[in-house]
Amino acid sequence: MYDVIIIGCGVIGAAAARRLARCRGKVAVLEAQNDVANGTTKANSAIVHAGYDPEPGTLMARLNVEGNRQMGDLCAELDVPFRRTGSLVLAFGADQQPRLEELYRRGTANGVPGLRLLTGEEARELEPNLSQAVTGALLAPSAGIVDPWGLALALIENAVTNGVELFRGCPVTAVREEDGYFVLTTPKGEFTARYVINAAGVDADKVRALLETPDFTVHPSRGEYYLLDKSEGKTVSRVIFQCPGPEGKGVLVAPTVHGNLLVGPNAEAVTDRRDLGNTADALDFVRRRAMQSVPGLNLRQNIRNFSGIRANTDRGDFVIETSKAHPHWLDLAGICSPGLSSAPAIADYAAELLAAEGLSLEEKPDFNPRRQAVPRFRELNARQRAELIRKDPRFGRVICRCETVTEGEIVAALHSPVPACTINGVKRRCNAGMGRCQGGFCGPRVQEIIARELNIPMTDVLMDQDGTWVLARETKTGKEAR
Ligand SMILES: Cc1cc2nc3c(=O)[nH]c(=O)nc-3n(C[C@H](O)[C@H](O)[C@H](O)COP(=O)(O)OP(=O)(O)OC[C@H]3O[C@@H](n4cnc5c(N)ncnc54)[C@H](O)[C@@H]3O)c2cc1C
Structure with missing residues (x-):
């Protein structure tokens, strides 16, 4: 039994996970896709808004300004650009x-x-x-300006290294409440929790509908x-x-x-x-x-x-509230812009709301707030580069020439605390394929490294979400999509 399960691992679910990782409870994050930060968090303007746009008195106004205030220290702690x-x-x-x-x-x-x-x-x-x-x-x-998927990744990596359990490829398909706890059904089995945070982005209304009729629509x-x-x-x-x-x-x-x-x-x-x-x-x-x-x-x-895709709702504000009938269920819904800017403050507010419903926020003495990113070769000076290559020669082989990303960085992305498992997952973690040629040159080499490091055939390597195989495979009866 988990104390808290978070549904969805975009920047909001990841920020909530990292906030709760500071505390003693047992926390899990269930993400539908094969990777984190692959929903709205990967496709937005990447701005940390100042907070003059939202109407005074709204959650958006308060959490945007507070999130903006926290962002500098947070990104420094997590080594995020x-x-x-x-x-x-x-x-x-x-x-x-x-x-x-x-x-x-x-x-x-x-x-x-x-x-x-x-x-x-x-x-x-x-x-x-x-x-x-x-x-x-x-x-x-x-x-x-911030790296939005870099922020989400860093938040969840830091949460995981502090004890939060992350399950990918784990869409929640049914919810029921039994004797004061929730049972969440997924293809990986049933998960039970005393508290649930719904951070399912554009699908937050559908996820809430698994429990009861939502009082908001995306x-x-x-x-x-x-x-x-x-x-x-x-x-x-x-x-x-x-x-x-x-x-x-x-x-x-x-x-x-x-x-x-x-x-x-x-x-x-x-x-x-x-x-x-x-x-x-x-x-x-x-x-x-x-x-x-x-x-x-x-x-x-x-x-x-x-x-x-923005998760606008009919409310015109973030929908951050517990269910009246099921007060241990918390929606973090309608998190359209400025959701990225507000993420750290939304996470704090979510913890406060659950604490008001009885969740203990007793701090863990051994919480480590720091996360050290893999060295970004392109940002190092000549002496630092030479030192890195001496320790690990794979940092001496440039794979992505547009962005100067080395084999060492790609291998590190594939073995990180929340490891990449697709070509785009590598791209989001270390920039290989982000440059002018958009992976035209380095894509096949990244694919080879993924196959080698994960010990899978080249034909099983995915570009992105499930089903996005890059290569077709010859079979006795013809060509298969993989
Ligand atoms: C065009 C555009 C521009 C924007 N610009 C900015 C900006 O400049 N600054 C700013 O502050 N904000 C901006 N935003 C808003 C910001 O991007 C969002 O607020 C933020 O990314 C929302 O994150 P999220 O975690 O709620 O959603 P998501 O990133 O979509 O994450 C939700 C996750 O839930 C998962 N999920 C869904 N259903 C289930 C299920 N049943 N079981 C398990 N997992 C599930 C999804 O797979 C997904 O990974 C912009 C948004 C858009 C669309």
Whole structure:
């Protein structure tokens, strides 16, 4: 019997797991997919928002500002790339100026530090590539950029090394309550727990429906992006927003912690929560909007398009509450933007709510908050590189030439506390395949290393989710998909 089971291992489930790993109880995380951080957490704008956008008094406002405050120390503890770049919201013309002023007032009410209203000239002094049509801007120095899947991975790795049990490929398909505990059915058998945290992202309403009729509904909204090559990464040095509207925070242009430039997203209501496609119309909309902010944007250097699905609900705020009929069940639902920014604060609040229902949060004396990432070869100086190669010659063999990722890093990703098991899992852990060629050159070599390290045939190596085999296999009766 577990004290707490967390359903879903995106950044929210991972943050909750790491929070509870500080305490003495027995905790498990059940993740449907074969890897963690493979839902909305892997496909978003990667911004740690300052917190001027949410309405004062909402959970979003409180948890965003608190999450932002915690992010620097947290990322330092977990060795996750994070940069407090600051952000600008742009106004184009006098009719948008009142919107900036409203954001300034909201931000001040929410406790966002350092907000300043700028003229168009002042904004262009900070960001010379901004359009001449910009007439004013709101500067938020506390906004930042983070590696979103890196953060989730680091959180769950740290939780696992502190005793949390993670089960992947373990979708919860049924729930019942018996004599004061929950029984969760999965393909790997039944799990029992005294408390359950539902962190199932866009499926949080479906997971709650396994227990009882949910009092919220997820209305998925898709956002599409361009990811530009590192040659464009310095086009702006802050996150550049336009005035937010009812459909979201609008199209942004932002540097990434890996040195690329991110452009997007739009917001389109979709019915299929798994439809991560890109459409010409949406990308054209993103292009036109982004060029308003930064007219010289070089979209010919696009290396990838992708999309993510927001878990919007009919509530207009995060749904973080225990069930009235089953108070040991806690939903962390409707965690749309700014969910990534708020993750550490959501985790603290979740622990508080469960403590109010009787969960003991007695701290473990041996909790180790630190997680040391595998050395990133590309970030080392010549002396450090030579030292690393002397200790392990596999760090001397560069596999991904675009991102300078070595065999040593890939092997480490395959044997880490939450090991990669797919080509994309390797990519998320050490960047192999993230560069200009998007794995065109290194993909087959990564595949060989996975097969060798996991002792499986090349034909069993997956690109990503279950069923995504890369190679076909000849059989007596013809070609199989694997
Ligand atoms: C386009 C877009 C842009 C965004 N930009 C930002 C931003 O810049 N800043 C910001 O702060 N936020 C942003 N967000 C929001 C942020 O990405 C999310 O709030 C965050 O990733 C949500 O994490 P999660 O863990 O709740 O969901 P997910 O990452 O989706 O994780 C949920 C997990 O639950 C698992 N699961 C589902 N059902 C089951 C089941 N039955 N059993 C077991 N496991 C299950 C899934 O497989 C998945 O891994 C953006 C979102 C989108 C879509």
